[in-house]
Amino acid sequence: MKAESMPKKKPTLRDISQATGLSSYTVSRALSNGSDVSAASRELVLKAARELGYVPNRAAQELRRNTRSSITVITASTSNYYYLDLMKGIQRTLRGSNRNAVVADIAAEGVYTEAVEDATVQDLIQSRTAGVITTLTLSAQNIKLLEDWDIPVVFVDSAPPEDAARVPFVLTDNFTASMDTGAHLAAHGYTDWLFLAYPGRWSTRRERERGLREAAAKHGAALEVLESENDFDSAHRTLSTYLDTPGHVLPRAIIAGNNPMVHGTLTVLQERRIRVPEDVAVVAFDEFAWAPLLNPPLTVVNEDSEAIGVIAAKTLTRILDEQLDAERNGQQPVPNYRPEDRREVSAHLIVRRSCGC
Amino acid sequence: MKAESMPKKKPTLRDISQATGLSSYTVSRALSNGSDVSAASRELVLKAARELGYVPNRAAQELRRNTRSSITVITASTSNYYYLDLMKGIQRTLRGSNRNAVVADIAAEGVYTEAVEDATVQDLIQSRTAGVITTLTLSAQNIKLLEDWDIPVVFVDSAPPEDAARVPFVLTDNFTASMDTGAHLAAHGYTDWLFLAYPGRWSTRRERERGLREAAAKHGAALEVLESENDFDSAHRTLSTYLDTPGHVLPRAIIAGNNPMVHGTLTVLQERRIRVPEDVAVVAFDEFAWAPLLNPPLTVVNEDSEAIGVIAAKTLTRILDEQLDAERNGQQPVPNYRPEDRREVSAHLIVRRSCGC
DNA sequence: GTCTCGACCCTAATCCTTTAGGTCGTTCGG
DNA sequence: CCGAACGACCTAAAGGATTAGGGTCGAGAC
Numbered sequence: 170m171k172a173e174s175m176p177k178k179k180p181t182l183r184d185i186s187q188a189t190g191l192s193s194y195t196v197s198r199a200l201s202n203g204s205d206v207s208a209a210s211r212e213l214v215l216k217a218a219r220e221l222g223y224v225p226n227r228a229a230q231e232l233r234r235n236t237r238s239s240i241t242v243i244t245a246s247t248s249n250y251y252y253l254d255l256m257k258g259i260q261r262t263l264r265g266s267n268r269n270a271v272v273a274d275i276a277a278e279g280v281y282t283e284a285v286e287d288a289t290v291q292d293l294i295q296s297r298t299a300g301v302i303t304t305l306t307l308s309a310q311n312i313k314l315l316e317d318w319d320i321p322v323v324f325v326d327s328a329p330p331e332d333a334a335r336v337p338f339v340l341t342d343n344f345t346a347s348m349d350t351g352a353h354l355a356a357h358g359y360t361d362w363l364f365l366a367y368p369g370r371w372s373t374r375r376e377r378e379r380g381l382r383e384a385a386a387k388h389g390a391a392l393e394v395l396e397s398e399n400d401f402d403s404a405h406r407t408l409s410t411y412l413d414t415p416g417h418v419l420p421r422a423i424i425a426g427n428n429p430m431v432h433g434t435l436t437v438l439q440e441r442r443i444r445v446p447e448d449v450a451v452v453a454f455d456e457f458a459w460a461p462l463l464n465p466p467l468t469v470v471n472e473d474s475e476a477i478g479v480i481a482a483k484t485l486t487r488i489l490d491e492q493l494d495a496e497r498n499g500q501q502p503v504p505n506y507r508p509e510d511r512r513e514v515s516a517h518l519i520v521r522r523s524c525g526c
Numbered sequence: 527m528k529a530e531s532m533p534k535k536k537p538t539l540r541d542i543s544q545a546t547g548l549s550s551y552t553v554s555r556a557l558s559n560g561s562d563v564s565a566a567s568r569e570l571v572l573k574a575a576r577e578l579g580y581v582p583n584r585a586a587q588e589l590r591r592n593t594r595s596s597i598t599v600i601t602a603s604t605s606n607y608y609y610l611d612l613m614k615g616i617q618r619t620l621r622g623s624n625r626n627a628v629v630a631d632i633a634a635e636g637v638y639t640e641a642v643e644d645a646t647v648q649d650l651i652q653s654r655t656a657g658v659i660t661t662l663t664l665s666a667q668n669i670k671l672l673e674d675w676d677i678p679v680v681f682v683d684s685a686p687p688e689d690a691a692r693v694p695f696v697l698t699d700n701f702t703a704s705m706d707t708g709a710h711l712a713a714h715g716y717t718d719w720l721f722l723a724y725p726g727r728w729s730t731r732r733e734r735e736r737g738l739r740e741a742a743a744k745h746g747a748a749l750e751v752l753e754s755e756n757d758f759d760s761a762h763r764t765l766s767t768y769l770d771t772p773g774h775v776l777p778r779a780i781i782a783g784n785n786p787m788v789h790g791t792l793t794v795l796q797e798r799r800i801r802v803p804e805d806v807a808v809v810a811f812d813e814f815a816w817a818p819l820l821n822p823p824l825t826v827v828n829e830d831s832e833a834i835g836v837i838a839a840k841t842l843t844r845i846l847d848e849q850l851d852a853e854r855n856g857q858q859p860v861p862n863y864r865p866e867d868r869r870e871v872s873a874h875l876i877v878r879r880s881c882g883c
Numbered sequence: 884g885t886c887t888c889g890a891c892c893c894t895a896a897t898c899c900t901t902t903a904g905g906t907c908g909t910t911c912g913g
Numbered sequence: 914c915c916g917a918a919c920g921a922c923c924t925a926a927a928g929g930a931t932t933a934g935g936g937t938c939g940a941g942a943c
């Protein structure tokens with residue numbers, strides 16, 4: 170309110186100390202609402218802080234306390250709308266705690282490279298992030314690195330590597346969901362499927378493909394797998410050239426591996442005036458806000474990203490709290506992973522019109 | 527590579543110093559690739575750092591150097607896809623510099639409140655963010671606060687308040703774009719418009735409304751303005767109850783103020799089986815990836831968010847660099863705003879089918 | 884009257900880096 | 914041979930906070 174014009178320099182604890190004649194100890198305690206301070210002194214300090222426009226320097230606080238307040242969400246290509254819901258869940262869970270989430274986009278420039286992954290992890294350690302939620306499978310080396318620094322990691326969507334046997338995760342049962350999807354396509358009588366997929370570095374891709382293969386075998390369908398980089402342009406290009414190469418015919422059903430993949434697929438089909446679902450049926454992974462409003466409304470496999478975000482954030486929060494406790498008791502703050510931190514949630518098909526229903 | 531198993535504690539500069547027998551000064555200089563270090567020592571230090579798995583503590587660095595590396599992008603309701611493109615532009619510009627962008631969502635929980643705005647700004651100052659790019663008009667008080675801390679701010683999309691006369695911005699000429707939109711609707715012969723708008727706290731809302739009013743007057747159309755909170759649910763609810771209240775008839779054209787507004791609008795129309803554009807024409811502000819694939823393809827006002835992000839980031843970068851220079855020369859690091867930092871870019875209508883074309 | 888205890892406050896160390904200001908040899912021009 | 918200049922280091926302070934370890938003082942217990 171009174172925001173008097175501030176002195177030249179940014180006020181620090183010492184300034185309040187001088188203004189009030191109290192020691193920095195007392196000022197600190199007063200500001201952090203601790204004990205050992207009389208009501209009168211506290212009042213005095215608070216008033217001075219307000220008048221000087223004091224705002225604590227978090228870097229200094231965290232350096233001294235050896236605490237950190239922000240967790241990092243590692244994503245690749247945020248243009249995948251899926252992340253919006255995930256973040257919403259995470260944010261919601263964190264709100265009220267004194268932690269906050271920042272996102273580190275590993276493939277901001279479009280393409281993923283190992284170098285960028287390494288640099289990102291290095292950066293996280295430099296900034297001493299409290300914990301990590303990652304949507305992609307980090308290299309074993311990077312996981313080791315984070316572990317060395319006692320930074321807990323929880324995987325969402327993508328599975329941790331084999332040898333990270335205790336690291337928590339929240340996955341959807343993509344295998345079963347893919348089986349179901351295949352069954353649905355088979356029920357329509359389609360026997361000729363094309364799976365437009367992003368790279369296998371996302372473990373979901375592998376599970377989804379595995380489920381589809383199993384379903385194809387079970388229902389006597391033919392499954393073609395087409396791989397693209399994980400963005401709209403690549404998907405568009407990949408499918409286009411596929412359809413243009415002699416010997417390839419339009420499949421009866423296309424399963425788009427994720428959001429950028431459907432986006433590419435539908436665009437290609439629209440450009441070529443191929444009708445959905447009459448000429449080709451389309452189903453896609455990952456529900457998103459606009460799916461019901463597309464032409465035709467899109468049949469999708471729905472994984473509840475927001476709920477996943479909530480679970481992941483809760484798990485991470487618990488681990489971080491335990492670390493704080495451990496540290497207070499003078500123990501090593503190694504992340505305490507529990508078996509039940511490895512969770513799998515199920516996904517189901519939302520049937521709309523693009524599959525032919 | 528050799529990632530030997532790390533010692534119990536996290537290695538610091540001092541550890542390297544002890545391991546090499548060199549002083550912390552020399553180690554620091556060696557690591558930061560500075561002068562005053564012999565090639566042999568540098569080699570020694572680098573080797574030790576690698577073996578110990580040393581990673582500098584950024585909090586300590588920034589505290590000492592009095593620098594900060596991250597800028598903050600303030601958004602409200604990230605579910606507005608518009609932000610994705612904006613961020614893309616910002617990230618692209620920042621890549622390669624040693625700065626990075628983090629987003630602070632002011633209305634994560636859906637609703638915007640002044641309290642949250644204040645808390646967010648407070649938080650930014652605590653973490654001593656280097657600079658701010660904000661998509662909404664902050665309160666005069668908060669702008670003053672950031673100014674007091676020499677934190678430069680650039681507004682994108684939303685205009686700064688009147689009295690912040692020198693603060694940079696990158697706006698789109700929403701007034702002209704709205705005029706054009708109105709003209710297009712008039713050309714279709716529609717004389718009965720409904721503008722579904724988000725709150726006026728975003729200055730774009732005001733400009734858009736002003737343009738539409740002017741257009742309506744010019745072309746003899748009737749304009750109704752309907753206000754909703756800035757999210758899908760509110761938009762949906764607001765339009766539904768509007769249509770349900772006796773005396774209100776379906777307008778001939780709906781202009782949706784932004785992404786959440788179209789989302790709500792189209793959903794309502796779909797639920798009621800109102801045909802677009804036969805029964806009602808729809809145009810919307812802000813192009814987004816799915817617009818061409820909707821049913822029918824959506825006519826939108828396109829503002830190039832990515833380009834705006836680039837401009838904003840470049841402006842902010844320049845100001846921050848100048849601050850660094852000033853500080854090096856012992857001057858006060860007050861942000862140096864220039865008149866040409868206040869930019870307006872134009873937007874144009876992308877005509878698709880939802881308007882009746 | 885002495886002892887104890889709690890409330891309140893202080894000094895100084897500490898967190899991890901960076902850097903101003905010196906030191907100590909060498910080398911080199913004159 | 915002298916002084917200056919330079920390279921390679923070092924010591925110690927600083928940056929803004931927290932906190933261990935002590936003090937002081939007055940009130941209550943005995």
